[in-house]
Amino acid sequence: MSLDADAIVDRRRLRRKLTFWRVSAALVALLALIGLAAALLPGSWLAPTSNYIARITVQGVIRGNQDRVEALERLAKSRARAVIVHINSPGGTTAGSQELYDSLRDLQAKKPMVVVVDGLAASGAYIAALSSEHIIAQDVSLVGSIGVLFQYPNFTDVLKTIGIKVEEIKSSPLKAAPNGFEPTSPEARAAINAVVVDSYAWFKALVKDRRHMDDAQLAAVADGRVFTGRQSVGLRLVDGLGNEKTALTWLEKEKKVPASTPVRDYSLEPRFNEFSFLHLAAWTFQAVGLSAMAQRIEAWGAVQAVERLNLDGLLALWHPPSAN
Numbered sequence: 644m645s646l647d648a649d650a651i652v653d654r655r656r657l658r659r660k661l662t663f664w665r666v667s668a669a670l671v672a673l674l675a676l677i678g679l680a681a682a683l684l685p686g687s688w689l690a691p692t693s694n695y696i697a698r699i700t701v702q703g704v705i706r707g708n709q710d711r712v713e714a715l716e717r718l719a720k721s722r723a724r725a726v727i728v729h730i731n732s733p734g735g736t737t738a739g740s741q742e743l744y745d746s747l748r749d750l751q752a753k754k755p756m757v758v759v760v761d762g763l764a765a766s767g768a769y770i771a772a773l774s775s776e777h778i779i780a781q782d783v784s785l786v787g788s789i790g791v792l793f794q795y796p797n798f799t800d801v802l803k804t805i806g807i808k809v810e811e812i813k814s815s816p817l818k819a820a821p822n823g824f825e826p827t828s829p830e831a832r833a834a835i836n837a838v839v840v841d842s843y844a845w846f847k848a849l850v851k852d853r854r855h856m857d858d859a860q861l862a863a864v865a866d867g868r869v870f871t872g873r874q875s876v877g878l879r880l881v882d883g884l885g886n887e888k889t890a891l892t893w894l895e896k897e898k899k900v901p902a903s904t905p906v907r908d909y910s911l912e913p914r915f916n917e918f919s920f921l922h923l924a925a926w927t928f929q930a931v932g933l934s935a936m937a938q939r940i941e942a943w944g945a946v947q948a949v950e951r952l953n954l955d956g957l958l959a960l961w962h963p964p965s966a967n
Contacts, residue, residue, distance in 0.1 A: 696891070696900065697723040697754075697909040705735030705767045707742055714911045715746040718754070723909070725755040725900045727890050728775065732768035737791060737842055740767030744849075747774035755898035757890045760784040760881065765869055769880075770846065773853040777897070778881040779889050780872030786880050789850055790867035791842040793835050796823050854879050 697718055718726065728747065734740060750756060751774055758764075758772045760780035765788035772778050772786075780786055802808065802824065809824040820831035851861045856879055864870070864878050875881040883889065891902040 706739035731761040734766030740770040784872040785869045786875040789865040
């Protein structure tokens with residue numbers, strides 16, 4: 644009996660030691676990978692310091708992002724000779740798009756910069772593209788969608804059907820209006836319309852100023868539609884057709900940056916992106932046999948990723964109309 648008890652104690656002790664060494668190995672591997680990633684990041688003291696052209700990518704829905712602002716500030720202080728901005732985005736929040744535009748304009752003031760529209764630069768993404776003095780698009784890229792949208796659901800018919808009434812007490816008639824739980828009042832509609840009209844006027848003025856258009860040229864492109872790259876050249880929305888090679892040729896001709904200069908990807912994500920870090924940690928724990936820990940980390944990271952999909956505020960966002 645005593646021998647069995649000793650064997651159980653030894654087995655538990657061995658299991659604890661094994662877990663300790665597994666966790667230690669995971670942490671060492673994780674720290675090594677983080678160190679390697681940090682060494683390769685632009686701006687790191689271990690990163691290559693020779694001249695290069697930075698390639699940054701704007702894709703997906705655009706919203707406010709302080710990490711992106713700080714990344715662009717670091718790029719402005721880097722040894723990059725020039726910047727190529729690749730855009731493939733339907734836009735996003737108006738405030739987030741303006742924030743990105745302002746950051747890129749600050750970068751443009753310090754580095755030669757050219758925008759390449761890979762597939763789509765619509766609404767807020769076109770606002771970002773306007774930061775550059777030269778915009779290139781592919782023949783069938785989609786460009787434009789100059790306009791502003793305020794969209795909200797109205798659940799009044801559904802609530803009546805299921806017998807639910809939403810009551811509220813508020814300080815003034817236009818507080819939290821429209822809210823989707825009652826018909827939109829004429830006053831609320833007028834207030835929201837004034838916001839949309841003002842933001843639309845700002846957007847059009849930006850296009851007119853940055854693309855050097857007169858009123859007739861602006862009216863031809865500012866009705867909310869998108870245009871192909873080929874159409875956009877004649878409409879003055881872009882300066883030419885092509886791709887990154889075309890951008891390199893322009894930088895060499897206009898900014899005296901040799902086209903042979905190496906082009907390197909520059910990440911606009913934070914130095915230790917939270918979701919990427921969690922995914923890396925989960926992979927490391929999985930590799931050393933701690934699958935339960937890996938699953939918990941992946942689940943928490945997924946929750947964080949979903950929360951980032953929320954969009955608040957006025958939108959400068961394009962999407963194709965759905966089929967009937």
